[in-house]
Each structure stands twice: as structure tokens, then as C-alpha cells.
Amino acid sequence: MAETPLFSQLASVNPALSARLKESAAFLAAPAATRLSEEQRALILGIARRLVGSVAGLLGGAVDVRALWDDWAVQGLPGAAPVSSLCFARAEEHRWRNQPVRDVGETVPPRVIAADAAIDVPVAAGSPPTAIDRAYLALQIADRRRFDALGHPRIAIEDLDLDLLRAMLLDIAAWALVRAGKDSAEAARLGEAVRGALAQHRPDRGIDRAAADYHAALATAGTLADSAAAAIARHDWPGFVALAAATHEYRYDAMALALITAEPAQLAPMLAPLVRDQAALVTLEGSLAMLPGRAVASAAPDDYTAALQARAALFGEAEGAA
Amino acid sequence: MMAERVIRGRIDRSGIFVSGDAPLLRLQQRAGGGEGRPLALPNLARLVALAQRLQREISRPLIAADDHSDIHALVRIMPDAEGATLEISDWRMGPVMQSQIPPVTEIAAVSPRAWMWESDGQLRLIALTAGAEAEPVPAEWEGRSLSELFELQPDGDGHFAVLRALARQARFAGQRVRTDDGKGGRMVMTLAAEPLFDAAGGFTGFRGTALPDDAPQPAPAPAALTDPAFGSLPLSDPAFGRRIDGALRGPLARIIATAETISGQFDGPIRADYARYAGDIAHAGRHLLGLVDDLADLQNIERPGFKAARDEIDLGDLARRAVGLLGMKAEEKGIRIDAPPIDDKMPATGEFRRVLQVLLNLLGNAIRYSPADSMIWIRLDRDGDHAMVTVADQGQGIDADQQAVVFEKFERLGRTDSGGSGLGLYIARRLARAMDGDLTVDSAPGQGARFTLSLPARD
Numbered sequence: 001m002a003e004t005p006l007f008s009q010l011a012s013v014n015p016a017l018s019a020r021l022k023e024s025a026a027f028l029a030a031p032a033a034t035r036l037s038e039e040q041r042a043l044i045l046g047i048a049r050r051l052v053g054s055v056a057g058l059l060g061g062a063v064d065v066r067a068l069w070d071d072w073a074v075q076g077l078p079g080a081a082p083v084s085s086l087c088f089a090r091a092e093e094h095r096w097r098n099q100p101v102r103d104v105g106e107t108v109p110p111r112v113i114a115a116d117a118a119i120d121v122p123v124a125a126g127s128p129p130t131a132i133d134r135a136y137l138a139l140q141i142a143d144r145r146r147f148d149a150l151g152h153p154r155i156a157i158e159d160l161d162l163d164l165l166r167a168m169l170l171d172i173a174a175w176a177l178v179r180a181g182k183d184s185a186e187a188a189r190l191g192e193a194v195r196g197a198l199a200q201h202r203p204d205r206g207i208d209r210a211a212a213d214y215h216a217a218l219a220t221a222g223t224l225a226d227s228a229a230a231a232i233a234r235h236d237w238p239g240f241v242a243l244a245a246a247t248h249e250y251r252y253d254a255m256a257l258a259l260i261t262a263e264p265a266q267l268a269p270m271l272a273p274l275v276r277d278q279a280a281l282v283t284l285e286g287s288l289a290m291l292p293g294r295a296v297a298s299a300a301p302d303d304y305t306a307a308l309q310a311r312a313a314l315f316g317e318a319e320g321a322a
Numbered sequence: 323m324m325a326e327r328v329i330r331g332r333i334d335r336s337g338i339f340v341s342g343d344a345p346l347l348r349l350q351q352r353a354g355g356g357e358g359r360p361l362a363l364p365n366l367a368r369l370v371a372l373a374q375r376l377q378r379e380i381s382r383p384l385i386a387a388d389d390h391s392d393i394h395a396l397v398r399i400m401p402d403a404e405g406a407t408l409e410i411s412d413w414r415m416g417p418v419m420q421s422q423i424p425p426v427t428e429i430a431a432v433s434p435r436a437w438m439w440e441s442d443g444q445l446r447l448i449a450l451t452a453g454a455e456a457e458p459v460p461a462e463w464e465g466r467s468l469s470e471l472f473e474l475q476p477d478g479d480g481h482f483a484v485l486r487a488l489a490r491q492a493r494f495a496g497q498r499v500r501t502d503d504g505k506g507g508r509m510v511m512t513l514a515a516e517p518l519f520d521a522a523g524g525f526t527g528f529r530g531t532a533l534p535d536d537a538p539q540p541a542p543a544p545a546a547l548t549d550p551a552f553g554s555l556p557l558s559d560p561a562f563g564r565r566i567d568g569a570l571r572g573p574l575a576r577i578i579a580t581a582e583t584i585s586g587q588f589d590g591p592i593r594a595d596y597a598r599y600a601g602d603i604a605h606a607g608r609h610l611l612g613l614v615d616d617l618a619d620l621q622n623i624e625r626p627g628f629k630a631a632r633d634e635i636d637l638g639d640l641a642r643r644a645v646g647l648l649g650m651k652a653e654e655k656g657i658r659i660d661a662p663p664i665d666d667k668m669p670a671t672g673e674f675r676r677v678l679q680v681l682l683n684l685l686g687n688a689i690r691y692s693p694a695d696s697m698i699w700i701r702l703d704r705d706g707d708h709a710m711v712t713v714a715d716q717g718q719g720i721d722a723d724q725q726a727v728v729f730e731k732f733e734r735l736g737r738t739d740s741g742g743s744g745l746g747l748y749i750a751r752r753l754a755r756a757m758d759g760d761l762t763v764d765s766a767p768g769q770g771a772r773f774t775l776s777l778p779a780r781d
Binding site: 134138140143144145147234 | 354438440442446448449451452453454464465520521522524
């Protein structure tokens with residue numbers, strides 16, 4: 001059906017109307033499709049804003065981050081697709097981890113100490129930490145880099161792929177250069193800042209390396225499966241995702257998203273051989289099931305195009321037969 | 323002015339939410355429903371189904387999960403031929419259980435000069451970030467011990483708040499420390515933090531703030547309490563109380579809801595004895611939930627500085643509400659309640675929900691300990707500047723010795739049934755006194771008991 005010319009004319013001079021019409025068309029193309037909730041949108045936007053701010057900060061404070069974000073919030077983020085995938089994965093992981101713990105198992109009672117008892121606390125542990133202990137500490141540190149000072153989720157620079165970091169640095173530098181009036185000295189300075197930031201990139205401090213080290217330490221000790229089951233029982237999702245990711249040599253964020261979007265029946269094969277304990281799987285499945293608005297395959301509408309093609313093929317055959 | 327407000331809603335015969343006041347509609351929408359769609363609050367839907375099946379009005383406490391809090395309320399469901407009308411009162415918000423990502427402390431939000439930190443269970447730092455206007459955090463802090471990075475200063479008694487908190491796995495505040503200021507000098511800061519626990523209840527560390535001493539300081543956290551009855555048990559520690567409360571309430575609510583579903587045969591008929599067993603489970607669950615409520619209340623009202631609100635209330639209205647809530651329970655035993663007539667008013671000052679709580683306790687006890695087919699009276703009276711409401715029953719009565727101890731903690735006068743925790747009257751009297759009133763008993767063996775709640779009268 002042809003679009004009414006008047007609508008096209010109106011939209012051509014009104015970007016807001018154009019956007020609404022596109023959104024409306026996308027909605028009508030698949031009315032039953034589940035869409036991002038307001039919470040998901042807010043999380044994704046917040047994570048993207050913090051990421052842009054962090055990357056811009058690598059350029060030595062020469063970039064007005066607020067103006068940059070204001071511009072990009074209106075015009076759209078350059079290279080939005082890879083950034084949005086990362087932000088979406090981080091947002092979904094945050095929603096999962098941010099759920100109240102409702103299905104607690106056997107509760108460990110806290111230590112009971114008399115009010116007037118002498119308290120002797122070993123501040124510096126007597127025995128040196130084990131390799132597992134050190135690796136888990138490093139994993140926790142890498143994980144906490146994925147939150148800002150106020151506890152909001154973010155993507156740590158250390159976890160960014162080098163190519164994506166380079167692309168973002170160049171986009172931000174280009175924006176700053178245009179804003180500064182394409183000054184050649186400024187261009188040289190920004191170029192140097194980009195090179196410096198890339199040279200200082202430390203993926204070895206990121207969560208993927210920490211996950212691999214933790215996995216290796218547990219594998220050496222032969223306690224991988226037990227530790228995975230214990231992490232599930234404690235709802236220590238970063239610890240568990242790290243182990244699952246390292247087992248399959250996935251990125252941490254990809255593994256988290258794979259878990260969050262898995263159908264219940266997919267969990268057991270996905271996590272073999274790491275998780276063999278059915279009770280642990282049930283706990284994991286229960287926690288995931290509590291998360292509303294997950295992008296599991298069964299939540300998607302039927303593939304209408306495929307259905308039409310299948311029906312056309314069927315009818316074609318029937319007509320041919322007639 | 324009275325704090326009470328009634329929220330109304332309408333459900334049709336097939337369980338569709340037809341209409342409702344804004345708070346109820348919002349809750350329905352956040353639960354994934356809306357107007358013209360099935361009632362999306364499972365606990366409420368079950369109660370509505372029950373009321374419709376019985377074709378009787380029922381009143382029950384309601385707990386519904388909202389996004390960031392739990393809603394606690396009293397719901398009255400009035401079924402009719404076309405569906406049911408809901409009246410929800412005493413709508414309160416309560417905190418939900420701790421999520422896996424602890425919220426940052428309030429100091430972090432109000433003081434941009436603070437550092438935010440998190441440690442593991444051995445006080446090793448796993449996060450250290452600076453607020454928007456804070457000094458930069460020291461380099462190479464990763465994994466170092468808190469006491470290595472911050473030189474701990476003892477308090478006036480030679481104690482270290484953080485170490486005591488570590489031993490008790492409790493919150494702390496006011497721990498003075500010295501640390502590098504990043505400019506070659508030293509600065510004095512104050513640490514405060516909340517303990518963190520995993521889903522299995524294991525202590526995982528602290529999350530808190532470090533605030534320079536020249537920045538505005540927040541109000542000190544209340545000190546941990548020591549309860550004479552519980553001695554040094556951590557029940558006197560608010561953090562422990564919250565954890566126990568949170569850890570028990572969810573599973574118990576689920577047990578009760580599931581047992582009620584089975585007992586009510588909402589999903590189809592089952593054998594009568596199985597339905598009865600499920601009813602027993604629900605009963606036991608409610609008893610345990612009541613005990614959790616009592617313990618939470620106990621901890622709350624024994625907090626130093628506990629004050630009840632001073633609402634303008636009508637004891638007559640509250641007495642009738644209590645009768646409405648417990649009337650069905652009385653009816654089950656054939657007990658008739660003689661409540662104050664609708665135009666009988668007794669203006670007083672007290673906290674609306676607390677007074678209702680006291681009256682529910684008194685009336686609940688009267689129903690529990692009255693013989694079948696007996697009578698309970700509720701009378702209003704005024705004595706000088708005190709307004710009074712008296713609940714009188716025809717039970718076995720309480721002798722003089724028992725009257726002396728009936729308001730003691732955990733006193734059940736030798737009863738061993740599953741009726742109560744032995745905290746209800748103790749809490750009720752504490753509440754009455756916190757509202758500048760009192761709760762007294764007058765009884766003789768074989769002549770029933772008369773409990774009188776008095777509160778400051780209002781003209």
C-alpha cells in the first residue's frame with residue numbers, strides 16, 4: 001500500500017513525526033512482539049552514557065562530555081549497533097543480579113558473639129592466600145569495575161574489545177575536533193591522545209581474563225563443578241557466569257546473555273559439563289524465570305514471513321497438483 | 323487528621339479487573355495487568371475467588387510485591403451477583419528483601435565528597451571509587467586490606483568499630499581512619515558500611531563510604547541494642563532482625579499461599595483429607611508468619627526513641643474495623659460480637675494502624691479463648707482526658723497471679739497450643755504506652771476477661 005504523499009511531505013520536514021511514523025510502522029508490522037520495557041531502555045541508555053563518558057575521559061579531559069552526550073542523544077550514537085549489544089547485555093545482566101533474593105536455601109546463621117566478649121579479628125590473614133583465593137579476589141575486583149561510584153552498571157574500559165574502543169575513541173575525537181573548529185594542532189593532540197589511550201588499554205585487567213584465571217585455578221584444584229554449584233547456591237552470578245564463560249571460551253557478557261535468554265530446556269546442555277547437579281540447575285532456572293521481559297525464543301512472535309513463505313509454497317504445490 | 327484512606331476496586335465474575343482507584347490500578351499495571359484484564363495479583367485473586375465461591379464477605383491481610391517494595395494492606399472483599407467489590411485500607415509499603423546488588427548507602431548519594439568502597443569477607447578491598455567531588459582514590463588499592471590502606475583509629479574506649487562489626491557481621495559507622503590524601507600528606511576520614519550477605523546467608527563483606535572529616539558528616543547510626551530478654555543474641559541487632567525477617571517471610575508466604583490454594587481446591591477437587599492437611603499447613607504457616615511479625619514488631623518498638631504517630635482517630639470506627647476483619651473467624655466458632663453501633667464515636671489520639679493492631683490482638687485473643695456460641699462485647703467509654711475501648715469475653719478468665727504476668731514477654735499462661743507467640747499482649751501494652759495510653763486487664767476466674775485500651779481523648 002502506497003504511503004499517503006501528504007504524510008511523506010509532513011514527515012520530510014518534521015523529524016519527530018518521521019520517527020513516530022517509523023515506530024508506528026514497526027509496531028504494526030509485529031504488534032505482538034515483546035519490546036524493551038522502560039526499565040530496560042533506561043538501563044541501556046544509562047550504561048551507554050557512562051561508557052561514552054568513560055571513553056571520552058581517556059582523551060585527557062579535553063572533551064566536554066555533557067555536550068558530547070547531549071549531541072549524540074539527539075543525533076544517535078555513531079556505530080550504535082555494537083555498542084547497543086554490549087549495553088543490552090550489561091543491562092540484562094544487571095536486571096538479573098538486581099533481583100531480590102527470594103528463593104533462599106538453608107540459611108547459615110550468623111556468628112553469635114556476646115556483647116562483652118573480647119574480639120580478636122585477624123586483620124591480616126595468617127596464611128598466604130591460595131591461587132583460587134587470589135583468582136576469585138581478582139574476579140570480584142574486575143566485576144566491581146563494572147559499576148560506577150553510585151552502584152550503577154557500566155561497561156569497564158578493560159572489558160572493551162580493542163577495535164570497538166578504537167572506533168569509539170576516533171568518533172569522540174572527531175566530534176571534539178569539529179566542535180573545536182578543525183584546528184590542526186588540536187587534531188594532532190587528539191590523535192596523540194587516541195594513540196595513548198589505545199596503548200594503555202589493559203584487557204588483562206578485564207573480567208574475561210579474571211574469569212579464565214579463576215577457572216584455571218579451580219580446574220587445577222579439581223573443584224570446578226563443586227565451585228559452580230556453590231556459586232549458584234549463593235546466587236553468586238558473576239562467579240558462576242565467569243566459570244561458564246571460561247568453560248566454553250565465551251566472553252563473559254556473551255555467556256551472561258546466553259544464560260538470560262536460554263529456554264529452561266537449553267540450560268542443561270549449555271552448561272554441561274560444568275553443572276551436573278540437577279538441584280543447582282533448578283536454582284539457576286528459578287532465578288532466571290523470575291526475571292520479567294527476558295528475550296527467550298518462545299517469547300518471540302511466530303516468524304510471519306516464514307509462515308507466509310511456507311503457506312505460499314504449500315498453496316503453490318496444491319495449485320500445481322490441481 | 324486520620325491517616326486512613328480506603329482504596330476501592332471492582333472485579334467481575336470471571337476475575338477481570340474492571341476498575342480501581344489509582345494505587346490499585348498502578349499495582350495491577352506493574353504486575354502486568356490493566357483494566358479489562360485478569361487481576362494480576364495472585365494473592366488478591368485467590369481471595370476474590372474464595373469470596374465469590376463462598377458468596378461471603380471476607381477480610382484479610384494482603385501482601386503484594388511491588389517493584390521496589392512490598393505492599394502490606396488490609397483487604398475487604400464483598401462478593402455479589404456480578405463480581406466483587408474490594409476495599410483496601412492501611413496501605414503500607416515495606417522493604418523487599420536484599421537484592422544481589424546492594425544499594426549504595428545514603429551517604430554516597432548525599433555526599434559527593436565521599437569515596438565508596440566494598441570489601442570482601444576478609445576486609446580486602448574489591449572496589450574503591452570516588453564521588454563526583456571527592457579526592458582521587460589512591461592508586462594500586464586493588465585487593466589490599468582495608469586496614470592496610472586506611473590506618474584505623476580506636477574510639478574512646480580503645481575499640482575499632484570496623485573490627486567489632488566484622489566479628490558481628492553487622493553495620494558500623496564512625497570508624498575514624500587516616501590515609502594518604504594523594505598530595506603527599508595525610509587526611510582523616512570516617513568509615514561507615516553495611517554488611518553484605520549472599521543468598522545462602524553467608525557474610526560476603528561490607529559496602530560503605532569513606533568521608534573526609536572536613537565534609538559534612540551524616541547522623542550517627544544507632545548503636546546495636548542489647549535486649550534484656552535475649553541477652554547478647556543477635557536478635558538485638560537490627561541487621562540480624564531484618565535478615566531473619568526477610569529470610570522467613572517470603573518462604574512462609576509462599577507456603578501459606580500454596581497450602582491455601584490446595585486447601586481451597588482452586589485448581590480442582592482433591593480428596594477431603596488432603597485438603598484438610600493443606601489447611602493445617604496453611605494454619606501452621608500463618609502461625610509462624612505471625613511470630614515473625616511479632617518479633618519484627620518487638621524489635622521495632624524496643625528501639626530507643628520509638629514514637630508512634632499522633633493521628634486523629636475514632637476508637638468506635640477502629641473497633642468496627644477490627645470486628646469486620648475478625649468477624650468471620652468469630653462466626654466459625656458461633657461467637658457473636660456486640661460491636662459499638664455505627665454512630666458511636668470516641669475521638670482519640672494515636673497511630674491509626676497501631677491502634678488497629680492492638681484491637682485486633684485483643685479481639686483475636688477473645689475469639690481464641692472464648693467458648694463456642696458465646697458473646698464478646700466491645701464498649702467505648704471516656705474517663706476524663708482518656709478515651710477507652712474495652713473488649714470483654716466469656717472465656718475462662720484470668721486470676722490475679724496471671725494478671726500480673728499476662729503482659730510479660732513470651733507469657734502464654736501455661737498454654738501450649740499453637741495459638742500465639744506470647745508476644746501479642748506485651749507488644750500491645752508497649753504500643754499503648756508509646757501512644758501515651760495504657761492497656762489493662764480486669765478479670766476473675768470463670769468470669770471472662772476485660773481488656774481496656776485507653777488513649778488520650780480528643781474533643
